[in-house]
Amino acid sequence: MFIRRAFASKFRTQLLINNQWVNSSTGKTFQTINPATEEVITEVQYGSPADIDTAVNAARAAFDGPWRKYTAVQRANLLYKLADLIGKHKEELAQLESLDNGKPISDAKAADLPMVENVYRYYAGYADKVFGKTIPMNGPFFTYTRLEPKGVAGQIIPWNFPLAMQAWKLAPALAAGCTVVLKPAEQTPLSALRVGELIVEAGFPAGVVNIVPGHGDTGAALAVHPNVDKVAFTGSTEVGLEIMRNSGINGLRRVTLELGGKSPNIILDDADMDMAIAQSQFGLFFNQGQCCIAGSRVFVQEKIYDEFVKLSAQCSTGRKLGNPLDPATTQGPQVDEAQMNKILHYIELGKKEGAKLLSGGKRWGNKGYFVEPTVFADVTDNMSIAKEEIFGPVMSILKFKTIDEVIERANNSIYGLGAGVVTKDLEKSIKIAHSLRTGTVYVNCYDVFTESTPFGGYKQSGVGRELGEDGIMNYLESKTVVVKTSNDTLP
Incomplete structure (x- = not known):
């Protein structure tokens, strides 16, 4: 027990807002439990709706400010650097995931961590390959489309694959040029916060990634915040339906949901x-x-x-x-x-x-x-x-x-x-x-995943797809630009 607590105590348990590690505005904390022993691993700061508001405002300022000036290649380089840091720290991340989640460490090492690193590398490579189109029109018009980032993404991830789900959400959003407020599951916040440290170390600008742990009220505040442009949720169908029902509160926002199954x-x-x-x-x-x-x-x-x-x-x-x-x-x-x-x-x-x-x-x-x-x-x-x-x-x-x-x-x-x-x-x-x-x-196989193949469900199993091209398209808007030209400009 002492070794496990000492290991966990090396890592952050605060909120990451604007590249700063801060306590909850209410002073509240919650316990994260080792499911193998039922012992308390550590206390984690409990993000309140006020903290969500602060985090969203930081993400909005970053989106409207420095992050918009980063080129696709610059965003890609940061994602590659983050992937390198995850690879460098994969042993400790696997141990942290196993301690907090209960999954066998052999699975964390063989399945989860390789997937995480590959997803960040895949979307790093995708960042400068987002193209619009030119479209012929009758008359003297030059018409084209642009793919632009949606804005601030509120992301809520589950407890079954904390590191992998964090990568599935963060990597395409950042590659697309969005900023993020991420809420990890209350059962498994530790690996998400550790990746937050690596995000700061990689050099992402302040406010681009904010991580606010908490319970259901924390996630609910994020999902309905008026300055959140896009919500991505993975979890139960019941909660997904609630998010969909509430998606029009405080203004319409884009929603993707990866929900339950009975395969x-x-x-x-x-x-x-x-x-x-x-x-x-x-x-x-x-x-x-x-x-x-x-x-x-x-x-x-x-x-x-x-x-x-x-x-x-x-x-x-x-x-x-x-x-x-x-x-x-x-x-x-x-x-x-x-x-x-x-x-x-x-x-x-x-x-x-x-x-x-x-x-x-x-x-x-x-x-x-x-x-x-x-x-x-x-x-x-x-x-x-x-x-x-x-x-x-x-x-x-x-x-x-x-x-x-x-x-x-x-x-x-x-x-x-x-x-x-x-x-x-x-x-x-x-x-x-x-x-x-x-x-x-x-x-003749099962549970085969790769970062390039889309994943999602029909019916009550969700809306939209993650991974592959579909994953980054979730965070992009298509804009049409029509330019009137003189009659002899275009053939």
């Missing part, structure tokens, strides 16, 4: 069984099941259903739970007590509604917010565990007969974030992929 993972009877088991286990249990795109509805064709069910239960029991800072750990704790209790509640609902519990189903240990990897079979579409997002290590296995049937059932959801297909038949995989109403479909 179908379809295993056809010609699938390689070893691949199917590995793909479905990773697709559900990665990051303790705390993935919006997790393949939590596993549809298995009837011919191989019994074998798949048996092997899934066996495989899930082989996961190593424990200290997330131990490189051998493959499953850490849930992020907090509320999330653990929510998952345990859904497990009880599954049993009550008639699903067959094959493995897990309980809290693990007597300290920390651990939940055993849990597998249910004989799940039907109307059960709560098949309809509602659990956001935890709970797999629901459902049986199906035909491809047309499973397409219809997979689409029968309010969500549409992702899906998976495991098959040796290319034509079947394409038919299913093109028929599913989801933002991403994985064929």
